[in-house]
Amino acid sequence: xxxxxxxxxxxxxxxxxxxxxxxxxxxxxxxxxxxxxxxxxxxxxxxxxxxxxxxxxxxxxxxxxxxxxxxxxxxxxxxxxxxxxxxxxxxxxxxxxxxxxxxxxxxxxxxxxxxxxxxxxxxxxxxxxxxxxxxxxxxxxxxxxxxxxxxxxxxxxxxxxxxxxxxxxxxxxxxxxxxxxxxxxxxxxxxxxxxxxxxxxxxxxxxxxxxxxxxxxxxxxxxxxxxxxxxxxxxxxxxxxxxxxxxxxxxxxxxxxxxxxxxxxxxxxxxxxxxxxxxxxxxxxxxxxxxxxxxxxxxxxxxxxxxxxxxxxxxxxxxxxxxxxxxxxxxxxxxxxxxxxxxxxxxxxxxxxxxxxxxxxxxxxxxxxxxxxxxxxxxxxxxxxxxxxxxxxxxxxxxxxxxxxxxxxxxxxxxxxxxxxxxxx
Numbered sequence: 339x340x341x342x343x344x345x346x347x348x349x350x351x352x353x354x355x356x357x358x359x360x361x362x363x364x365x366x367x368x369x370x371x372x373x374x375x376x377x378x379x380x381x382x383x384x385x386x387x388x389x390x391x392x393x394x395x396x397x398x399x400x401x402x403x404x405x406x407x408x409x410x411x412x413x414x415x416x417x418x419x420x421x422x423x424x425x426x427x428x429x430x431x432x433x434x435x436x437x438x439x440x441x442x443x444x445x446x447x448x449x450x451x452x453x454x455x456x457x458x459x460x461x462x463x464x465x466x467x468x469x470x471x472x473x474x475x476x477x478x479x480x481x482x483x484x485x486x487x488x489x490x491x492x493x494x495x496x497x498x499x500x501x502x503x504x505x506x507x508x509x510x511x512x513x514x515x516x517x518x519x520x521x522x523x524x525x526x527x528x529x530x531x532x533x534x535x536x537x538x539x540x541x542x543x544x545x546x547x548x549x550x551x552x553x554x555x556x557x558x559x560x561x562x563x564x565x566x567x568x569x570x571x572x573x574x575x576x577x578x579x580x581x582x583x584x585x586x587x588x589x590x591x592x593x594x595x596x597x598x599x600x601x602x603x604x605x606x607x608x609x610x611x612x613x614x615x616x617x618x619x620x621x622x623x624x625x626x627x628x629x630x631x632x633x634x635x636x637x638x639x640x641x642x643x644x645x646x647x648x649x650x651x652x653x654x655x656x657x658x659x660x661x662x663x664x665x666x667x668x669x670x671x672x673x674x675x676x677x678x679x680x681x682x683x684x685x686x687x688x689x690x691x692x693x694x695x696x697x698x699x700x701x702x703x704x705x706x707x708x709x710x711x712x713x714x715x716x717x718x719x720x721x722x723x724x725x726x727x728x729x730x731x732x733x734x735x736x737x738x739x740x741x742x743x744x745x746x747x748x749x750x751x752x753x754x755x756x757x758x759x760x761x762x763x
Contacts, residue, residue: 357443374422474609481646587614616647649701
C-alpha cells in the first residue's frame with residue numbers, strides 16, 4: 339500500500355532533466371534500474387533490483403512497505419521501506435550517454451522552457467563506460483534478428499547445454515572436463531599444473547560472479563531464453579571456439595575499465611554475452627576476414643556472425659572504389675608497388691574517400707576481404723592488366739559519349755531555334 343509522498347514517479351519514455359556530473363541535462367527515462375531500500379530490521383540501505391522485491395501490486399513509490407530478497411543465493415525475505423528509485427536515463431543532448439540517476443536528481447522536463455538539444459548526425463554517447471552500450475545498441479537496432487536466426491539455425495532442437503536456472507553452469511561444466519583445463523596431463527610440469535589449477539578456479543569463480551550479477555539486470559527474466567540459446571551455440575562448437583569465447587567473455591566482464599572498478603556494470607555484463615561472439619570470431623577468422631589466408635578454424639556461419647557486428651560494403655560500391663582508385667593512382671605507379679603495399683594503398687584510398695572514420699572502422703573487414711580477393715589479380719599479368727585498363731577505358735568512353743550526346747543535343751536545339759527565326763521572318 340502506498341504511503342503519501344510528493345515524489346514524482348517516472349515511466350519509460352518520460353522526458354526529464356537529470357543532474358549528471360553537476361550539470362542539469364535533458365534525457366529520456368529508459369527503465370528503473372534499482373530501488374534503494376531501507377532494511378526495517380537493521381536500518382541499512384541497499385540498492386535492490388526490481389526482480390527481487392515483492393509485496394506491492396502496483397507501481398512502487400517512495401515510502402512503500404515491501405519485502406526484498408537479501409541475496410540471490412539466499413531465499414529469505416526481509417521487510418523494507420522504499421527510500422529511493424534509481425532510473426536508467428538516455429541523455430539526449432549533444433554529449434549523450436546513459437546514466438543511472440536517483441529520483442532526487444530528476445525533474446520532469448517542460449519542453450517550452452527547456453527544448454531538447456538534438457545530437458549531431460552520426461554521433462553517439464562517448465566515454466569508456468558507454469562504448470559497450472553504444473555498440474550493443476547499434477547491434478540490437480540493426481542486426482539482432484539476423485544474429486539470433488544464425489544462433490537458432492545452428493542449435494535447432496538441441497537442449498543438452500541449456501540450463502534455465504543456471505545458464506552459465508554448462509560453461510563451468512566444460513571448464514571442469516575440458517582437455518584445455520586438464521591439469522593431470524603428463525606433459526605438464528608441477529609448476530604448470532599448479533598454474534592451470536589456479537587458472538581454472540579463477541575462471542569458475544568469475545563465471546559464478548557473472549551469473550550472480552546478471553540476475554540483478556532488470557530485463558534478465560525476459561532475456562533468459564536468448565542467453566541460454568547463445569550458450570547452447572557456443573558449447574556446440576569446437577574447443578578452440580569455446581575456449582576463445584570463455585576467455586573473451588570473462589576478461590571483458592572483469593577488465594571493462596582501465597580506471598576505478600574494472601568490473602563491468604550489470605547491463606554491460608548482459609551485453610557482453612553477445613559482444614563476446616564478435617571478438618571470438620575476430621580471433622578465429624582474422625585471416626579470412628582480411629582475406630590473407632584460409633583460417634581453417636573459421637566456419638562460414640562465423641563470418642555471418644562477424645557481419646552482424648560490422649558494416650559490409652556492397653560489392654557494387656567497392657567496384658566503384660576500385661575504378662576510382664585505379665584512375666587516381668595510375669597503372670604504372672600501382673603496378674610498381676608490392677602486393678601488400680598495393681592492398682594498403684587501396685584500403686587507405688577508401689578510408690580517405692569515405693571520410694567517415696567510424697563507418698570505415700566497422701567496414702574495414704569487408705573492405706580488406708574485397709581488396710585481398712580483387713586487387714592483386716588485376717596486376718598478375720598482361721591479360722589482367724589489360725582487362726582492368728579496358729574496364730576503366732570503357733568507363734571513360736562512356737563519360738565521353740555522354741558529353742558528346744549532350745553537346746549534339748545542344749547543337750540541335752540551337753539550329754532548330756535558328757531555323758524557326760528564319761521562317762518567322
